[in-house]
Amino acid sequence: MAINPIQMQPGLSLTAFMEQYGTEAQCEAAMAELRWPQGFVCPRCGDSHARTFRRRDQPYWLCQGCQYQCSLRVGTMMERSHLPLTTWFLAIYLITQSKTNMAALELRRHLGVSYRTAWLLKHKIMEAMRERESTRLLSGDVRADDAYLGGERTGGTTGRGSENKVAFVAAVEMHDDRPRYVRFDPVAGFSFKALRAWSERALAPGSRVTTDGLLGFEVLGQLGHTHRVVVPPRGKTGTEIPPFRWLNIVLGNLKTALTGTYHAFQFRKYAARYLGEMQYRFNRRFDMAAMVRRVAVALLRAKPCTRAGLQRPAELGT
Numbered sequence: 001m002a003i004n005p006i007q008m009q010p011g012l013s014l015t016a017f018m019e020q021y022g023t024e025a026q027c028e029a030a031m032a033e034l035r036w037p038q039g040f041v042c043p044r045c046g047d048s049h050a051r052t053f054r055r056r057d058q059p060y061w062l063c064q065g066c067q068y069q070c071s072l073r074v075g076t077m078m079e080r081s082h083l084p085l086t087t088w089f090l091a092i093y094l095i096t097q098s099k100t101n102m103a104a105l106e107l108r109r110h111l112g113v114s115y116r117t118a119w120l121l122k123h124k125i126m127e128a129m130r131e132r133e134s135t136r137l138l139s140g141d142v143r144a145d146d147a148y149l150g151g152e153r154t155g156g157t158t159g160r161g162s163e164n165k166v167a168f169v170a171a172v173e174m175h176d177d178r179p180r181y182v183r184f185d186p187v188a189g190f191s192f193k194a195l196r197a198w199s200e201r202a203l204a205p206g207s208r209v210t211t212d213g214l215l216g217f218e219v220l221g222q223l224g225h226t227h228r229v230v231v232p233p234r235g236k237t238g239t240e241i242p243p244f245r246w247l248n249i250v251l252g253n254l255k256t257a258l259t260g261t262y263h264a265f266q267f268r269k270y271a272a273r274y275l276g277e278m279q280y281r282f283n284r285r286f287d288m289a290a291m292v293r294r295v296a297v298a299l300l301r302a303k304p305c306t307r308a309g310l311q312r313p314a315e316l317g318t
Contacts, residue, residue: 010289012289014093027085027088031072031296035300043068047063047064047066077124077302078299083121088299089292092295094107096281100257104122129277130280132280138173143209143247145251146216147167147170148168149166166268168185179250194216199219206225210244211230271314280298
């Protein structure tokens with residue numbers, strides 16, 4: 001079997017990571033460079049002149065224009081976090097460089113923090129990943145299919161109506177007969193309305209989309225996309241159907257990674273975040289070493305989010 005260069009890439013070694021982000025000063029310098037690559041810019045008035053000082057061992061910038069005091073974390077996903085930046089960077093490293101995923105319980109053991117802290121850290125990082133991927137548009141040759149996460153609960157409804165199942169659309173953008181980018185989007189269902197909303201936020205205008213015979217996907221033609229329907233032959237598995245082979249391989253890897261890493265989570269509540277993490281990692285798989293800095297940028301650009309906000313049930317299909 002030929003070696004897959006993507007799977008065999010070296011990534012960022014632990015030694016190299018510690019050399020770059022092993023101290024709080026190194027992490028502060030990296031965050032400042034990522035947040036203000038051209039130098040400090042006041043988030044309130046846009047002035048570039050500031051005086052720096054430290055408070056409670058944290059760096060601050062005092063804008064000379066409006067006297068606004070700004071830290072590296074204010075206005076970002078890390079706002080109000082008391083964890084050292086070295087802990088944040090190590091969490092990013094562990095999550096992005098693992099082959100599949102890393103659960104909060106394992107993250108807790110590596111970081112030496114409580115489970116409550118590890119859970120919050122994990123979900124803030126996943127939310128930043130999800131937000132970063134939310135505006136990605138697939139274009140050109142796209143293959144899409146309906147899928148489900150989760151299973152029935154004891155005493156609950158079985159099949160597609162199970163209370164613990166979440167419907168989502170899996171779509172892959174193909175280049176030279178290989179997958180390039182993916183989207184995994186939870187939806188309220190597979191009605192015309194739900195799939196219209198999905199296509200408007202997931203597909204670039206004029207895409208060529210291949211789906212199976214699911215009726216709801218007929219809206220794609222109405223929205224100006226070229227829609228091809230391939231009805232799977234009876235008795236054939238997904239990977240045996242050429243147009244859907246790679247899509248089903250990606251879906252299989254997704255479900256294997258989720259079930260193998262997270263033995264149980266509330267699918268209806270957190271599916272969007274876990275799927276967003278998988279989408280982020282897949283779409284940046286070509287350069288694992290760069291993923292630490294990329295996730296740090298995502299955290300800096302994401303708005304502050306409290307634990308209560310992260311625990312609030314997501315609106316499927318929005």
